[in-house]
Amino acid sequence: MTKTMNAVAYTKNLPISDDASLEDVLLPLPEVGPTDLLVEVNAVSVNPVDVKVRSGNDPAGRPKVLGYDAAGTVRAVGADVTLFKAGDDVFYAGAINRAGSNAQFQAVDERLVGGMPKTLNFAQAAALPLTSITAWEGLFVKLGLSQDSSGTLLIIGGAGGVGSMVVQLVKALIPGLHVIASAGRKESQEWVRSLGAQETVRHGEALREDVQRVAPEGVDYIFTTHSAGQLDAFVEILKPFGEIVAIDDPGQVDVAHLKSKSLTWHWELMFTRSLFQTPDRIEQHRLLNKVASMVDAGIIRSTHTHTFHPINAENLRKAHAMVESGHTLGKIVVAASDPH
Known part of the structure; x- marks a missing residue:
């Protein structure tokens, strides 16, 4: 596997209308910890927290990758992983204090990850976790x-x-x-x-x-x-x-x-469990699995309403702008390829 990956990051706080507010960058592949999955990201969705962090958290010139929703495929697992294996399709919201999902690959603790609903494509699934x-x-x-x-x-x-x-x-x-x-x-x-x-x-x-x-x-x-x-x-x-x-x-x-x-x-802050490494953080894995089962049973549905593709800075800027407008229905997704 290559040692670098494409990603979208920001280096300073700028209005989303500025082309430099989110930029395409090349970054090292993330390191995989003992309980981590290395996920190839196929779709992400944009939340108000993405906008809040981008506008209020100054990375002091270092590329910071946002993204707190993702759906993708497991490509490698850490030494202590027991819940998933390479090839599994997953969805998750990740952790606010780690590199985000707006990248080709992301390392995420398996206890924060659920098995993706079988009846949804990646774009539809990415709308759900957070x-x-x-x-x-x-x-x-x-x-x-x-x-x-x-x-x-x-x-x-x-x-x-x-x-x-x-x-x-x-x-x-x-x-x-x-x-x-x-x-x-x-x-x-x-x-x-x-x-x-x-x-x-x-x-x-x-x-x-x-x-x-x-x-x-x-x-x-x-x-x-x-x-x-x-x-x-x-x-x-x-x-x-x-x-x-x-x-x-x-x-x-x-x-x-x-x-x-x-x-x-x-x-309520869904990042509290991951931020403070609480002993019960596997509850988010169980919760997402329940949500997936409910989706597959037709009890609830994805709230995905609009998709941009591929995952790049231009499309993520468009998605951020829509979320900033405050007039969106459901969730805005950016996918690696056309979900249709």
Whole structure:
């Protein structure tokens, strides 16, 4: 195998309209640790975290490879690997403190990797890992929901990547939970309803009014992808003892506002397990395998909506620009070849 690979990286923080914001580079092949897989990457998807890191994390002139979603084929395994073998097709979201998936090859800990759904192509599969893990951990680990749970869940940002998975997982696994999703445009409202949301409400200023119309007694849970400036509205529309799980970075949160109703605020970051090497990080492997089984059984579907190809700087700049617009449905994928 060659000792170098093609990759897309950035060396300084630049607007995505600048051709130097993401560049094609040649890098050494990654080193494979004892529990690592060396994956040949066939498709990646772009998430808000890619944009956040690119704009806010200065690599001081050294090429930094982004990419936190991938689907591909295992080409080599570390000495202690037991879950996969060369030739296996896999999907995963990786780790934020290692080189990313925007490259020909990536080294990733096997405990963060799932077997790819057999009914999907690489582009469709690459849309799923990060959002599936985030949605799953938020619903079942942070909110502690189960198949017997009931009440009302409000999803802020229902048509985005994470919101799209939250809606599907609730519909499939928590049938007693009533789902309201915020969605601004008509196509966004149609999208979340097609995934299983029973009601849609508008974002921002109209949120309180719309929620009070469809859930006059309030909601039990909020899963939010956009929290900045909305804490007062959240407190008003939540029932006493309600719970919020947030995945964004709204700045300071004045939790004193939550006290009168005994509300709970949870943070969810799917990279916590890999970042801190927690003993239970194999849970992400198990979780992704469950998601793959559900996809193959027709219970949930890929949220992939648009594909660029091949994987190069030009196409990743286009994908970043779409994510930055804040108006995407589902997930934007960049694939090595035309998935059709």
